Amino acid sequence: MPGARLIILGRQGAGKGTQCVRLSRHFVVPHISTGDMLRSAVRERTPLGIVAGEIMDAGGLVDDETMVGIVKERLAKPDAMSRGYILDGFPRTVGQAEALAGITEDLPIHVVIDLDVPREIVVDRISSRRVCQDCGTNYTSSGDDPSPWICDVCGGDVTQRGDDTPEAVNRRLDLYESQTAPLIEFYGGRGQLAVVNGVGHPDHVFKRLTDVVESRR
Numbered sequence: 001m002p003g004a005r006l007i008i009l010g011r012q013g014a015g016k017g018t019q020c021v022r023l024s025r026h027f028v029v030p031h032i033s034t035g036d037m038l039r040s041a042v043r044e045r046t047p048l049g050i051v052a053g054e055i056m057d058a059g060g061l062v063d064d065e066t067m068v069g070i071v072k073e074r075l076a077k078p079d080a081m082s083r084g085y086i087l088d089g090f091p092r093t094v095g096q097a098e099a100l101a102g103i104t105e106d107l108p109i110h111v112v113i114d115l116d117v118p119r120e121i122v123v124d125r126i127s128s129r130r131v132c133q134d135c136g137t138n139y140t141s142s143g144d145d146p147s148p149w150i151c152d153v154c155g156g157d158v159t160q161r162g163d164d165t166p167e168a169v170n171r172r173l174d175l176y177e178s179q180t181a182p183l184i185e186f187y188g189g190r191g192q193l194a195v196v197n198g199v200g201h202p203d204h205v206f207k208r209l210t211d212v213v214e215s216r217r
């Protein structure tokens with residue numbers, strides 16, 4: 001049976017984005033990434049994009065009210081209502097999680113997964129991360145690639161994200177520990193949390209994720 005309502009938490013660089021894309025194909029549900037939504041607002045220079053772009057480049061967090069508004073609107077669309085969704089990058093604060101619990105009262109989340117990768121490992125991964133500007137596919141740089149290079153999936157430009165500098169990465173990881181790690185307790189206390197080891201071959205991590213989802217749906 002396709003369809004599921006999932007939240008994937010985890011440090012930046014834990015491989016969340018790539019695994020979420022795979023999960024969304026596997027369970028045939030939309031992948032809702034607040035980071036992707038904000039980056040597209042930045043590209044289109046919408047009023048939200050102009051404000052969010054500066055915050056993102058500094059490694060900060062966009063305010064809860066704005067984020068909750070964006071997600072509430074997205075979850076009300078027919079695809080998410082009928083099939084479910086994978087939320088990637090939201091919630092990021094306990095305030096966002098509380099608002100989400102209100103929004104999903106009638107159709108609750110099946111499982112919240114913490115994709116667990118230690119901080120030392122993610123710092124290395126993020127510095128070699130490259131992303132397609134158009135379709136969001138993630139790549140790993142070997143260190144001497146052309147910039148930009150061309151995306152295998154859509155032909156777009158693959159570059160390093162503006163917020164993947166060492167300073168912004170460290171700020172984001174600090175924010176993760178202070179703002180997002182408390183969500184693990186929040187969802188653990190509600191019996192909704194599953195911790196999945198995110199270290200290892202991506203195929204093995206994917207299998208661990210699908211096993212957890214199958215067991216909770």
Ligand code: ADP
Pocket residue numbers: 011012013034035036038055056059060061062063067088089090091092096163172
């Ligand atoms: P990462 O790949 O670093 O986990 P994302 O792609 O999810 O990051 O998000 C990039 C940036 O967008 C964040 O660093 C933050 O500035 C902003 N952002 C995304 N989602 C949220 C959210 N739920 N609340 C606040 N800010 C957010």
